[in-house]
Amino acid sequence: MSTISQPPHFAAPSAEEATAPVLIRGARPYGDEPTDLLLRAGRIAALGAQAAATAAELAEDGTPVLTVEAAGQIALPGLVDLHTHLREPGREDAETVETGSRAAALGGFTAVHAMANSTPAADSAGVVEQVHRLGREAGWTRVQPVGAVSVGLAGERLAELGAMAESSAAVRMFSDDGMCVHDPVLMRRALEYVKAVDGFVAQHAQEPRLTAGAQMHEGAVSAELGMPGWPAVAEESIIARDVLLAEHVGSRLHVCHVSTRGSVEIIRWAKSRGVDVTAEVTPHHLLLTDEQVRSFDPVYKVNPPLRTAEDVEALRAALADGTIDVVGTDHAPHPDQAKECEWVDAAMGMTGLETALPVLIATMIETGAMDWRRLAEATSARPAQIHRHAHLGRPIAVGETADLVLVDPAERRTVRPEEHATKGRNSPYAGRELPGRVRATFLEGHPVVLDGALATSRTGRTADRTVAP
């Protein structure tokens, strides 16, 4: 459908940086029977006995082959995050493309979509190209910029959607995330306009008038704590409006961070009507509730807010049955001082890239709510399809792009934010034990993470060394 081809995500590595073939031994794709995988020239070259045989031939011919022992580990397609805040340009004290990319790699993400609420906002070809270039230079993961819907995310005038689409960043996803495109006319026009570039609008659904000064989910806990509430209806009313608008103009809508049971019901209804709508849930909304706010610890302050246990149950069920298509981290790093203050003054958001897979294992796999195939679909295949990345989110099969993650589901670790690669220390899971450790991440066959630690990026950067390109 698209006539605009998407550009390569990385500068071609120089000869000395070319990646050696990798033999992964004894990994379990999607939790299935153990097998060997051979990664070569950016693709999955062979599986099973053929992988080991080919690796042996290569070694005999003098080609060095990296062997990775993966017994007991699950092999999954590299994770694709449609919702990441990398903060650069403008808030490099909170995160940079480099540090955020490292966090992504450690979390098993082979692609992240950088939200547009930087400073300046990613509302022009210049900014999205800058972010895209920084991502390519870092080389830890693919960084796909998201373009703003409106100029400066102000919700008033359409940004230059066409120019961003035609830029080297080839933007297809447009979002004012952080802000809701609340004006119904602007939202309608955005949905219409993106049809010309095969794009879609990702909405942060929050009716601003119903959430003025809102601090937390409006319900029993907010009543007790005396905090201005963020009612579920402020999310649900926007989603209801938007699915009807998307249907009316025949466009594609993606709903960011669905957080309520009512939103799930509206999306289920819209899908049953044939509306072209997809939806996302964050890991934190699958695990945490508004009860956490009783601590008044601003690490739990997030937008949309943590909801009730009933909402959590509904979100888990919806993710399992596909009503909610994908998991997006809404990774939102903040400097310490933005969280070491009174709740009302604290910034909203929590880090998520390095804890996403463990939280999903805890909430969806260990509970039996879904299997590894559905997890792979929700974290890789579907987000790639939504963005129409032809070569991403592909199955683990011979000839496919070698974007892979190896995770040890049995290893349980206590989350220590100070050890994270992200600059943000605002992890709501600090001190909590979570299952599942990412042991290795392969980006087009290149091991960016090995033994649970950063190896080298596609452009030759290491944890200690940021090479000027």
Next chain:
Amino acid sequence: MKHLLSTASLAHADASAILDTAEEMSAVSTREVKKLPTLRGRTVVTLFHEDSTRTRVSFEAAAKRLSADVMNFSAKGSSVSKGESLKDTVQTLEALGADAVVMRHAAAGAAHQLAAADWTDCAVVNAGDGTHEHPTQALLDALTLRRGRAAAAGVDPRGTDLAGMRVLIVGDILHSRVARSNVWLLHTLGAEVHLAAPPTLLPVGVEHWPAAVHYDVDVALAAEPDAVMMLRVQAERMGGAFFPSAGEYTRRWGLTDERLAVVERLPGPARDGSGAMILHPGPMNRGVEISSAAADSPLNRVLDQVSHGVSVRMAVLHLLLSGDRGPDRAAEAASPAADPSTDRSRP
């Protein structure tokens, strides 16, 4: 009890200990020399990020009657201003040797954060945090209710709670820390709590509270409360948004002269038709939530509430800082043998 942060987390035994200790403290307040030596050499800092002379002065009087040194910080004209983090401020105060911090803050949870973080070893007393809680106000209200009933029955209030009492709270429940603290505390002490307010001034979720909710004050009064607590309403600012006008608010929810006549005929704590107690956290908006006649009525306990505020705050500071667990030591301290009148070292 290391801190006093909320009444939601206050156990019956702790609440009773505070009230019984406050009775001992009240005895001190009626003496010629209104001073006890129990907190000599200890430092109490009042840290007010919000203007409230009434509450600050009450805490200051309480601390001084216990012979503590008092340092007052207020948001205006001091280092405590927006931009300086709570953390920095408190570390500064601790460096000054504070043993207790009495904190008033516009942000809900500020006192909790202070107590929970490893920023300070001070005892933290919440003197009002946003629209969350104001525990010493509820305690002084409970003391007033308990005394009112004991006096009506001619018994000693000590050791009693509020079981069997019915208390009606009227007004802006949504934005009231006083209402929240009272709902939890009065319920813990056994009272039956009723609320009456415009639906717009009740929080979503109020149905989970241990309280009966009325939209109609006259229906609520028909349930024969022993006490009616009128909350301050910012009628001019809210008119048109939360209710149509100040006038309509007064007609429908105010303690008007007509409703005062009803209150005067209620059975009341004496059960003899001598009327219900009227409470108000102050300052009263005469002609808005309360008529002038109701403000000046003999049923009105506002002045008692003010003096009870000092007694309750003395009790709280005493219990938090002396390591004492109950009223007995306080009684001892308040006995003439421990009279501090000879102490002139801390004028």
